[in-house]
Amino acid sequence: MQLIQKYEEEMALVRGWAGWIGVLLLAAGLLAAPWVLKGYQLYIANIIGIKIIVAIGLNLLVGYTGQISLGHVGFVAIGAYAATHFVTAFERSAAFQWVGGPFWVALLVGGAAAAVFGVLVGLPALRLEGPYLSIVTLGFGLAVQQILINWPAVSGGRIGMFVPTPKIGPWWLDSDRGLYFLVWTCVVLGSLVAFNLTRSHVGRAFVALRDSDIAAEVTGVNLRYYKTLAFAVSTFYAGLGGALEAYVVQYLEPTMFNLYESIYYLAMVVVGGLGTIPGSMFGATLLSFLQFGLSGAQEYLPVLYGAVVILVMTVEPLGLYGRWLKIKLWSKTWPL
Amino acid sequence: MYFWQLVVSGLSIGSLYALVSLGIVLLYRTSRVLNFAHGDMSMITTMVAYSLLTAAGFAFGPAAVLTLAVAFAAGAAFYFLVLRPVKEATLLGQIITTAGFSLVLSGLAVVVWSADTKVLPFPLSRAVVYNIAGLAVNQVALGSFLVAVVSVLGLYLLVQRTRFGLAMRAVSQNDVAARVLGIPVRRVFAVTWGVSATLGAIAGMLLAPVTLVSPSMMFDPFLKGFAGAVLGGLDSLPGAIVGSLVIGVVENLFGGYVSTSLRTTVAFVMIIAVLLVRPEGLFGHKFMRRV
Numbered sequence: 001m002q003l004i005q006k007y008e009e010e011m012a013l014v015r016g017w018a019g020w021i022g023v024l025l026l027a028a029g030l031l032a033a034p035w036v037l038k039g040y041q042l043y044i045a046n047i048i049g050i051k052i053i054v055a056i057g058l059n060l061l062v063g064y065t066g067q068i069s070l071g072h073v074g075f076v077a078i079g080a081y082a083a084t085h086f087v088t089a090f091e092r093s094a095a096f097q098w099v100g101g102p103f104w105v106a107l108l109v110g111g112a113a114a115a116v117f118g119v120l121v122g123l124p125a126l127r128l129e130g131p132y133l134s135i136v137t138l139g140f141g142l143a144v145q146q147i148l149i150n151w152p153a154v155s156g157g158r159i160g161m162f163v164p165t166p167k168i169g170p171w172w173l174d175s176d177r178g179l180y181f182l183v184w185t186c187v188v189l190g191s192l193v194a195f196n197l198t199r200s201h202v203g204r205a206f207v208a209l210r211d212s213d214i215a216a217e218v219t220g221v222n223l224r225y226y227k228t229l230a231f232a233v234s235t236f237y238a239g240l241g242g243a244l245e246a247y248v249v250q251y252l253e254p255t256m257f258n259l260y261e262s263i264y265y266l267a268m269v270v271v272g273g274l275g276t277i278p279g280s281m282f283g284a285t286l287l288s289f290l291q292f293g294l295s296g297a298q299e300y301l302p303v304l305y306g307a308v309v310i311l312v313m314t315v316e317p318l319g320l321y322g323r324w325l326k327i328k329l330w331s332k333t334w335p336l
Numbered sequence: 337m338y339f340w341q342l343v344v345s346g347l348s349i350g351s352l353y354a355l356v357s358l359g360i361v362l363l364y365r366t367s368r369v370l371n372f373a374h375g376d377m378s379m380i381t382t383m384v385a386y387s388l389l390t391a392a393g394f395a396f397g398p399a400a401v402l403t404l405a406v407a408f409a410a411g412a413a414f415y416f417l418v419l420r421p422v423k424e425a426t427l428l429g430q431i432i433t434t435a436g437f438s439l440v441l442s443g444l445a446v447v448v449w450s451a452d453t454k455v456l457p458f459p460l461s462r463a464v465v466y467n468i469a470g471l472a473v474n475q476v477a478l479g480s481f482l483v484a485v486v487s488v489l490g491l492y493l494l495v496q497r498t499r500f501g502l503a504m505r506a507v508s509q510n511d512v513a514a515r516v517l518g519i520p521v522r523r524v525f526a527v528t529w530g531v532s533a534t535l536g537a538i539a540g541m542l543l544a545p546v547t548l549v550s551p552s553m554m555f556d557p558f559l560k561g562f563a564g565a566v567l568g569g570l571d572s573l574p575g576a577i578v579g580s581l582v583i584g585v586v587e588n589l590f591g592g593y594v595s596t597s598l599r600t601t602v603a604f605v606m607i608i609a610v611l612l613v614r615p616e617g618l619f620g621h622k623f624m625r626r627v
Contacts, residue, residue: 068428124608127615130427131370135566136611139604142559150597263435270432299446306439310418313433 042176049183051284057237063275065230066210071141075114077257079239083110100169114239122231148254160253273319342592348477350584351484355539356561359532361576372434375558376441378536381407411533412526445551456544480542569620
């Protein structure tokens, strides 16, 4: 068993040679994937990447800071529509050509637009808790969808909205392989930021808020600042995911962003494990596979999906990552 | 006159929301569980009522009684089968578990009864309109309002006037102390789930003539009932009734004067406004915590 002697070792992202081998294998796998997978499989990989981004963001809010959001898909929708309108407006103009076109800027715009609304929704969260906060976020998610349905100028009405093909610098991202690199670059960057956020003083403030907000405030954690920050960061991830979803699906309509999607995202976070970034990746991947694997038996999908969620909650409330940690601990101390 | 007409029809739909939200509040008060499957549970029982009335050929009265019995049993069974194992879970865990159960139920409804809308044979008609003090009230609205009032009275008698209601109130105050004093807490929980599901079933059957019977029929009423419960304060039974009636009237007034398409949004904007002033809802107890 490895003995940890320094604080830096305790906080390191990658620990020991086993960790580095794992990281290298993961990197090799991610780089090889666009050539191993074909067509529709790559599309699924892209969708999984988007779910991972949104799930990580949601986990920062729900798992780390302990604030419930039942309307996260509203932020995804805002990100998707903001990014799409941004690229349609600037696609032909010269304004962003010197940085390589408006398409990657639009990802940030989508994230920022969602974050603005995230801060707005986070304000009532300063006063509310538990079920009361859940209804505010739930109402927000429903309101976004209903406003989009009734505002054709933004959502394109019944026809929906088509998203222009992204072009970054000289590259047209018109294939799933091109999009794969865009999506998974965002996944890697997003998870690195999240990992670093959670092991910094910000992450510790989030966890302190979750465990006891009164105690955290007494010890000097600025409650208002960090709660709002958690909402802003989490909804930025959602908006980024939404913008990517717009590029990958290439078509937007309000019914894509319904309440069930919010619950699916929440289920990914909980099934993977609350308060762990790798857990969100596990959860998002597993539940997306379930969704696509059952596409042949569409009518049984909700039943199985719900059953899996209930099963995980009854057997392992800590989620898949909690189980993985237990296995790891068991293997480390094996002969004992 | 148009105003009062809108208020009356708002009260009629609000009384149905109240039945939904009473089920939610009753559960939350007693067991601190927010039941996101409440709407789907009442949808399933309405489906059962539909099958009893059409395929099995029952008359309406026996079918309704049988449906309520099924709802009670299903609610209690849900508590023992699904919720007991995750009793220690956090609020979020419970929300996820009940939301998972809601997915299972709505999925099952599609598999068993198919997704298309059906008409429940209902003894009252919307075409028969009474004139009460100059206001037009149709038979279904009047009947459902009366049934809702009777159900609420029944619930009041159960909670405030019986020994079992006393036990329910004791458990809701402090379930550990209640257990120490010899109250069968598990049985109280199970019966509370049963009563909650029964209230949901009544609401589902009364809503059937308005929304028609389909797997998504309870989606909107459940959200409105939930919203009404939060508006009134989640641990107050009178609050749930008042909150739901307010939501029914406000959304009906908005629909009548402004537009029908943004009704849900308006209901939620109102809730957020109220919660900003009173974070515990209109009639809820103030949050107090030990540090």
